[in-house]
Amino acid sequence: MQVTRLDITQLRSLRAVSLAPAAGINVLIGDNGAGKTSVLEALHVMAYGRSFRGRVGDGLVGVGERALEIFVEWQQAVPQRLRRAGLRHSGQSWEGRLDGEPVSQLGQLCAALAVVTFEPGSHALVNGGGEPRRRFMDWGLFHVEQTFLPYWRRYARALKQRNALLKARAGGSQLDSWDHELAEAGEAITGWRQHYLERLQPWLSETNAALAPTLGEATLTFLPGWRRDEISLADALLLSRDRDLATGFTSVGPHRADWRIRHTGLPQGAALSRGQAKLSALGCLLAQAERHAADRGEWPIVVLDDLASELDSSHQRRVLERLIQSHAQVFLSGTDIPPTLRDVAADFTTFHVEHGDVRPG
Ligand SMILES: Nc1ncnc2c1ncn2[C@@H]1O[C@H](COP(=O)(O)OP(=O)(O)O)[C@@H](O)[C@H]1O
Ligand SMILES: [Mg+2]
Structure with a gap:
C-alpha cells in the first residue's frame, strides 16, 4: 500500500495540513512539539479507530474545535485500485466514508487501511498489560480472516450481556x-488466535534474528484465557459462575487471553530492560507486517515515530535496511534526519513540521 x-x-x-507522501521512506522533521507525532497519529486513527x-x-481533537477530520488516499496493490477514506470524529460520534460511500462501522475503515506503528509506547506490547497483546493478535486476524470480526462482535456483545446479568445477580x-x-x-476466536501466533512464529524467528540477535531465539506462547488444555470454554464458564456472580464480571474467556514472548539469550525469568523490550516489540511488529505482506501480497504502511530516540544507531540501521529491501512505504519522524538513514537509503522524501504546519522539502 x-x-x-x-x-x-x-x-x-x-x-489544516495536506501532504503528498512518496513511495519508500518519508521523514517528518521538526522540533519537539511541532506536530510530527500528530501527523502519524492521523494515519493510525484511520487504521485503528484510535490513536496510540x-x-x-482523550484530547486528540484540537482545543476549541468540535471534531477532527482525516482524509487518506492510497494506492492498493492487490487488487490494484486507488482508495479513499474520510473520517470526521468528535470523540463521541463519528462519520466515515470509504471510496465515496458512507460506512456504518469504523471497522470498515480499519479493515481497508493496514498500518503497523512502532512508537515510544510500543515496549508495552511485551512488558505492559494484556490489552495491546490481544489487539495485536486481533489486528492480524482482522486483516486476513474475513469471518473473524463477526465472531469477535458476537463475543463482545455476549460478554457485555453476561456481565450485566452477573451484576444484577x-x-x-x-x-x-x-x-x-x-x-x-x-472457541472460534481462540482457535484463530492460536493459529495466528503459531503461523507468526517463523516470521518472528527471522525478524528477531536479523534485528536483535543478542536476544537469542524468540518464542511465543499463547494463553487462551482459560485452562483450555483441560476443559472447554462452556465448562470453564459454568465452573466459574459462582465466583463470577460474586464479583460481577466474567473471569474466564478470550477477553482474558494473552501471549508471552521468551528470548533464549536472556536468563530464564530475567526481566527485559526497557531497551530490550523495545527491540522485542519491534521484532513482533515487523514480523506481523511481514506476515501480512505474505498473506495479502502487499506491505502495510509502516510508521516509526521518533525512531532515533527509540533505538541505538546499529538497531536503527538494521530496521531501516530491512524496510528498504521490502519496498514498504514508511513514515518516520525525528528532530533531525537520522544519520543512519543517510547511510542506508539512497533516496527518501522529507517533510518539515513547524507550529502545526507541514511543508515538503
Ligand atoms: N487537543 C489539542 N489541541 C491543540 N494542541 C494540542 C492538543 N493536544 C496536544 N497539542 C499540542 O500539539 C503539539 C503537537 O505535539 P506532537 O505531535 O506530540 O509533536 P512532536 O511529535 O513534533 O513533538 C504539542 O505542542 C501539544 O501541546
Ligand atoms: Mg513526537
Missing part, C-alpha cells in the same frame, strides 16, 4: 443462553 495523500484538520495542533496515545476523546437460565453464545464465539 502507498499513501498518496493525507489531509488532516483540527487534530491536536494541526489546523489514547482514544480520540440474575439466575441460571438467563445466564445459560449467554454462556452458550460466549462459548461458541469464544
Whole structure:
C-alpha cells in the first residue's frame, strides 16, 4: 500500500495540513512539539479507530474545535485500485466514508487501511498489560480472516450481556443462553488466535534474528484465557459462575487471553530492560507486517515515530535496511534526519513540521 495523500484538520495542533507522501521512506522533521507525532497519529486513527496515545476523546481533537477530520488516499496493490477514506470524529460520534460511500462501522475503515506503528509506547506490547497483546493478535486476524470480526462482535456483545446479568445477580437460565453464545464465539476466536501466533512464529524467528540477535531465539506462547488444555470454554464458564456472580464480571474467556514472548539469550525469568523490550516489540511488529505482506501480497504502511530516540544507531540501521529491501512505504519522524538513514537509503522524501504546519522539502 502507498499513501498518496493525507489531509488532516483540527487534530491536536494541526489546523489544516495536506501532504503528498512518496513511495519508500518519508521523514517528518521538526522540533519537539511541532506536530510530527500528530501527523502519524492521523494515519493510525484511520487504521485503528484510535490513536496510540489514547482514544480520540482523550484530547486528540484540537482545543476549541468540535471534531477532527482525516482524509487518506492510497494506492492498493492487490487488487490494484486507488482508495479513499474520510473520517470526521468528535470523540463521541463519528462519520466515515470509504471510496465515496458512507460506512456504518469504523471497522470498515480499519479493515481497508493496514498500518503497523512502532512508537515510544510500543515496549508495552511485551512488558505492559494484556490489552495491546490481544489487539495485536486481533489486528492480524482482522486483516486476513474475513469471518473473524463477526465472531469477535458476537463475543463482545455476549460478554457485555453476561456481565450485566452477573451484576444484577440474575439466575441460571438467563445466564445459560449467554454462556452458550460466549462459548461458541469464544472457541472460534481462540482457535484463530492460536493459529495466528503459531503461523507468526517463523516470521518472528527471522525478524528477531536479523534485528536483535543478542536476544537469542524468540518464542511465543499463547494463553487462551482459560485452562483450555483441560476443559472447554462452556465448562470453564459454568465452573466459574459462582465466583463470577460474586464479583460481577466474567473471569474466564478470550477477553482474558494473552501471549508471552521468551528470548533464549536472556536468563530464564530475567526481566527485559526497557531497551530490550523495545527491540522485542519491534521484532513482533515487523514480523506481523511481514506476515501480512505474505498473506495479502502487499506491505502495510509502516510508521516509526521518533525512531532515533527509540533505538541505538546499529538497531536503527538494521530496521531501516530491512524496510528498504521490502519496498514498504514508511513514515518516520525525528528532530533531525537520522544519520543512519543517510547511510542506508539512497533516496527518501522529507517533510518539515513547524507550529502545526507541514511543508515538503
Ligand atoms: N487537543 C489539542 N489541541 C491543540 N494542541 C494540542 C492538543 N493536544 C496536544 N497539542 C499540542 O500539539 C503539539 C503537537 O505535539 P506532537 O505531535 O506530540 O509533536 P512532536 O511529535 O513534533 O513533538 C504539542 O505542542 C501539544 O501541546
Ligand atoms: Mg513526537
